[in-house]
Amino acid sequence: MAAQSAEPAPPLEAYGDLPEIEHMALSPNGKGLAIIGRVHGERKLTVIEDQAVRAATGLGEAKLRALDWAGENMVTAVTSATQRLGPEFTTDKAEMFGVYLIPLDGGKSELVFARSQSLAKATFGNYGTRLVDGKWTGFYGGVELKRSDRGRVGWEFDHGRPALFAVDLATNNPRKIGYAPGESHWRKWLVDSAGKPAAVLDIDTSSGRWQIDNGQGAAIASGVDRQGDVSLIALGTAGTSLIYATDDRDTQERRWFETPLAGGAASEFLPGVTLERIYVDQTNGRIIGYLPRSGGNAVLFDPAAQATFRKVYRAFPKLHVEIEDWTPDFGHFLVRTSGNGDSGSWHLVDLKRMAADSAGTERPAIAPAQVGPISTVSYKAADGTALDGVLTLPPGRAARNLPVIVFPHGGPHAHDTASFDWWAQAFASRGYAVFQPNFRGSTNRDAAFMRSGYGQWGRKMQTDLSDGLAELVRQGVADPKRACIMGASYGGYAALAGVTLQNGLYRCAVAVAPVSDLADLYSKQNSASGDNLMVRAQLIESLGSPAGFNAVSPRRAADKADAPILLIHGKDDTVVGFDQSTAMAGALKRADKPHELVVLRQEDHWLSRPETRKQMLEAAMRFVTQHNPAD
Structure with missing residues (x-):
């Protein structure tokens, strides 16, 4: 029986x-909108300017x-596609990214590097756009x-270490401005307002030694990190730093530093502040503000810009607000909202x-009253650790003694917010309370909280x-005899662990797309990296000692499963291999x-295709209502 809301539940x-x-993206003058979405049922990229269609092109099932x-x-x-690789690679397939240039003056759309025989037809890092010499x-x-x-x-593969190219977007003509790193190294850049590399980070993946050079090739920072947790963030507010x-391994905190590009002592940047994201001026690569992870709204360094952002937030009280884009003069903003009564606007x-003004809604078939x-x-937690989670309730139904679905997020280093979640809302619409716990290891608090999940797969992260x-x-919201668990990626692992490593719940x-065997995950990710020591150190830090993998692998505990299990996996998954699910299915079959097992053909790890997304949700709903009916 569906949820007892004021209106019938929308179709699944x-x-x-x-x-x-x-x-969506907003043009620099604030007059144009580029939109990826459906127009009269057809998925298109549409450009609207002054309320008239300037350009439109069909997209089919392209992954934008x-x-x-x-x-x-x-x-x-930016688009991606799952590509099969040749025998010279350490993995058989990968998700490859490309950037399409779409001129609005009647020219032909094409992929960056499409005209260059000596370059692979894919991009490996996007370092922004700049107006250089007009x-x-x-x-x-x-x-x-x-x-x-x-x-x-012709041309053939040499190595996969990218160099940096400046591409004239009008002609799609590339020019190399930064050299590829040597073997066992990787490299990242920052580009200044003049279109020149302002800084380059180089990491030796075998030793963890890293160094940042300025545009003149002089070292301005260096160190050693065996896990390679070093990042270039942005240029300073004036462009001179x-x-x-x-990562500080002693305090388990992520620390940010600012150092002069000309050389000199570094100083800590925003000490004591844990950052959710930063805001960067896209015309010059300089930082302009940040969003604190502790909650609240964006903080801008310029007082006038801060006052402007506050006005935007005040326009949408009580909703989850994301400022997606803005014009350089801060005169126009593109804002996305979701939350109670809002399925995404x-x-x-x-x-x-x-x-x-409204620019559109994401799910017009879901009325405000139908949002749980x-x-x-x-x-x-049992050990006293303070935690939180997001609870979505069935619309129009009292929050008492409800059937419940525990729905842990993937990652595991991610977190859920009090916003519209299509998967959680689908089950709420059918009468279930859905709880999304931000367990230890989540990223909704400081770095120490995130790292407290290291080595806790199947252990404290599970409890x-x-x-x-x-x-x-305890609050009377959930009926303990009517609980299921579901999730994707790490959340899929937690779902399997909930009925194998744990029982009676x-x-x-x-x-x-679950992980079922940590030893297999560890082995294959090591192999895909070419047995890179840095990757190995990162995996051991996150997963724990390999000696303990079997004890927390649901595949190894299949004979202890005490509830029916539905496995769903995309054949084109390049993050968690499809064989993680087939191996689990085999172990469950042997244990009777x-x-x-539901196979999603031509689907990746992110459920990017509409037909297979719907196939996944329909299969999950059928399974849950069969084994844990809402009424």
Whole structure:
């Protein structure tokens, strides 16, 4: 029986399908919108200017990851595709990214590097766009090919270490401005307002030694980190300094530093502040503000910009607000909201008119009254650790003694917020309370909290979930006899662990793209890296000692499964191999435990295709309602 809301529940595909609006980007003058979404049922990239369609092109099932403008007459779109690789690679397939240049003046759209025979037709890092000498220029990592030495005419793979290229976006003509690193090294760059490399970070992946050089090749910072946790962040507010981040292994904190590009002593940047994200001026690569992880709104360094951002937030009280884009003069903003009564909406904010106009909704088939109430629940783990989670309730139904689904996030280094989640809302619409715990290891607090999950797969990270369930039972929200667990990626691992490593808690488990065997994950990720020592150190730090992998691998505990299990996995998954699910299914079959395996053809780790997303949700709903009916 569906949830007893004021209106009938929307069809399941209203949740599982790709949203009507996937991405938006605002033109620099504030007059144009580039939109990836559906128009009359067809998925398109549409450019609207002054309320008229300037350009439109069909997308089919292309996987679009990001959208941006380069001046007023070109849009760039980041896309990806799963590619099978040859025998010279350490893995059989990978997700390859590319950038399409879409001119709005009638020119032909094409992939960056498409005209260059000596470069692979993919991008390996996007370092922004700049207006250089009157020309819009994009900066991308590119892999150089070598002349074939096997009696063939043409080019062939040499190595996969990218160099930095400046690409004239009008002609798609690349020019190398930064050299590829040597063997066993990787390299990242920052590009200044003049289109020149202002800084380069080079890491020796065998020793962990790292060094940052300025544009003149002089070292301005260096150190050693066996896990390679060093990042270039942005240029300083004046463009004369560099901000970078490293991990302090003693305090378990992420620390940010600012150092002069000309050389000199580094000083700590924003000490004591844990950052969720930063805001960068896209015209010059300089930092302009940040979003604190502790909650609250964006903090801008310029007082006038801060006052402007506050006005934007005030326009959307009580909603989860994401400022997605803005014009360089801070006169126009593109804002996305979601939360109670809002299944995902986009707005154009014109501060000159002090007006916020609707730019579209993501799921028009879901009315405001059909959005399940969303709240945050605080609780404590058995060892006293303070935790929280997001609770989504069935619309129009009392929060008493409800069937419940524990829904841990993936990552595991991620977190859930009190915003609209299509998967959680789908189950809430059918009568279930859905709880998304931010267990230890999540990124909603400081770095120490995130690192407290290291080595806790199947241990405290797992009991944090059941402790959250116990809190909902204590509050009277959840019926302990009607609980299931589901999740994807790490969340899929946790779902499997919830009915194998733990017992007596859940009536069923749904695991999408799950890890089932930590030893196999460790071995294959090591192999894919070419047995890189840095990758090995990162894996051991996160997963724990290999000696303990079997004890926390659901595949090894399949004979202890005490509830039916549904496995769902994409064949094109390059993050968690499809064989993690087939191995788990095999172990369950040998143990004569009830289970199903649903294969998503041509699907990746992120459920990028609409048809297979809907297939996943339909299979999960069928399974849960069969084994844990809402009424």
